[in-house]
Amino acid sequence: MNLELDFRSGIPIYLQVVERIQERIASGLITPGAQLPTVRSLALELRVNFNTVARAYRILDETGIISTQQGRGTYVMSIPPPEVSEQIRQNVLKALTQRYLTDAERLGASLEEVDQILKDQVAHWQQTGHLSNPEHEPDHE
Amino acid sequence: MNLELDFRSGIPIYLQVVERIQERIASGLITPGAQLPTVRSLALELRVNFNTVARAYRILDETGIISTQQGRGTYVMSIPPPEVSEQIRQNVLKALTQRYLTDAERLGASLEEVDQILKDQVAHWQQTGHLSNPEHEPDHE
DNA sequence: AGTACAATGATACAATTATACAATGAGACA
DNA sequence: TGTCTCATTGTATAATTGTATCATTGTACT
Incomplete structure (x- = not known):
């Protein structure tokens, strides 16, 4: 696991x-x-x-x-209905975010530092096509 | 003891x-x-x-x-020497960020959604005094 | 004396672990 | 085929560990 x-x-x-x-x-x-x-x-x-x-x-x-x-x-179990699934997805994403911020805080990172490193990584990822919008997502593998 | x-x-x-x-x-x-x-x-x-x-x-x-x-x-806990500590801290923070973004992407989150939820949580945290600058008061319990 | 506050103690609580238990399934064997 | 045995699975309950909250004590300062 x-x-x-x-x-x-x-x-x-x-x-x-x-x-x-x-x-x-x-x-x-x-x-x-x-x-x-x-x-x-x-x-x-x-x-x-x-x-x-x-x-x-x-x-x-x-x-x-x-x-x-x-x-x-x-x-x-079998896949829950879409609205439940969406609810779970949002909850999970929120939990993920909270965990990330908590960890960063315990590392002694300031808000500015977190902001900066996020900007950096996101910029880096956009070049490689990650985190793209679902609307224009023709890239199925 | x-x-x-x-x-x-x-x-x-x-x-x-x-x-x-x-x-x-x-x-x-x-x-x-x-x-x-x-x-x-x-x-x-x-x-x-x-x-x-x-x-x-x-x-x-x-x-x-x-x-x-x-x-x-x-x-x-193990106590790393102060010099390497800062280097390690930055690396860990970077890894943390990358993992967060990877997980978020796997959840199907768009860049906008991640951005939004981060803004929300940060705003929420600032009210509760988290992620504040180290210069601030010691926060007496 | 009286008040305020820090240190310590008492009590109830939450998370984790230890131990014993019950249900299931696979193989041995009559 | 039947059923016995036993390893493997999740379950239930009590013991152990740290946490939270408030009460008590002592001390310093008016």
Whole structure:
């Protein structure tokens, strides 16, 4: 899975796991029907107790995003309706942004510095065609 | 730990604890990654309320010397020398930014949307005093 | 005396971990 | 085929850890 968590952020691990998995599903990195890692294997990878992973899975299950089945495993559910999906997408994007700003702040970055480095990278990316507008996006691979 | 405190010195216990632990880390007696005693066990040893130890730990945490994690314990962090620190900081910030933009793009966010949500969150944060310049007041709790 | 404030303690709480448990499925074997 | 056993899966509950909030104590200053 290669989820990256921050043990110092003050955000509970189980919530971080929820967000990371939501991101991956919302972005299509994990597709419906796919099996998520078992609570124990993911816990081992994250160096965390498996109950913490189980708690994250339970939240995702209650949201209807995944389906956990005792003795079988946990699986990604079918794609939610567009409006829900859009809602999740926006939430995830907001969480991403907040995490980014929090991390930057803890690094001691000033607002100006963050602004500058964002401008730099965005400019760099526009040259390479990333982050383009969905309206004019003929580039399918 | 065998910290020796002076209850009659007039120096607050929590400050004495901070100093003793700082000494031990600086002298290499405690190495990065090591787990410190729990607030309760150390408090028991020092015959002190565990909140006092927790206060010392919190100060050390804010200084970046240790990392306290609810439910897990407190661990000694590695302390990079100041010279390389700044270089590392910039690199990390750059990597952080790149990862953020990558994730946002994978979510299907347009440049405009990213720009907008960043503006929103920054504005929101400025009201709550985050990402402020280091010149400002120490923000007394 | 009285007040204000810092240090410490008491209590309730939240996150994580430890341990035991129940459901499922695969293989052995009669 | 049936069912036994056992490893693997998620679940439930209690113990452990740090956190938040308020009460108490002591001390300095009017």
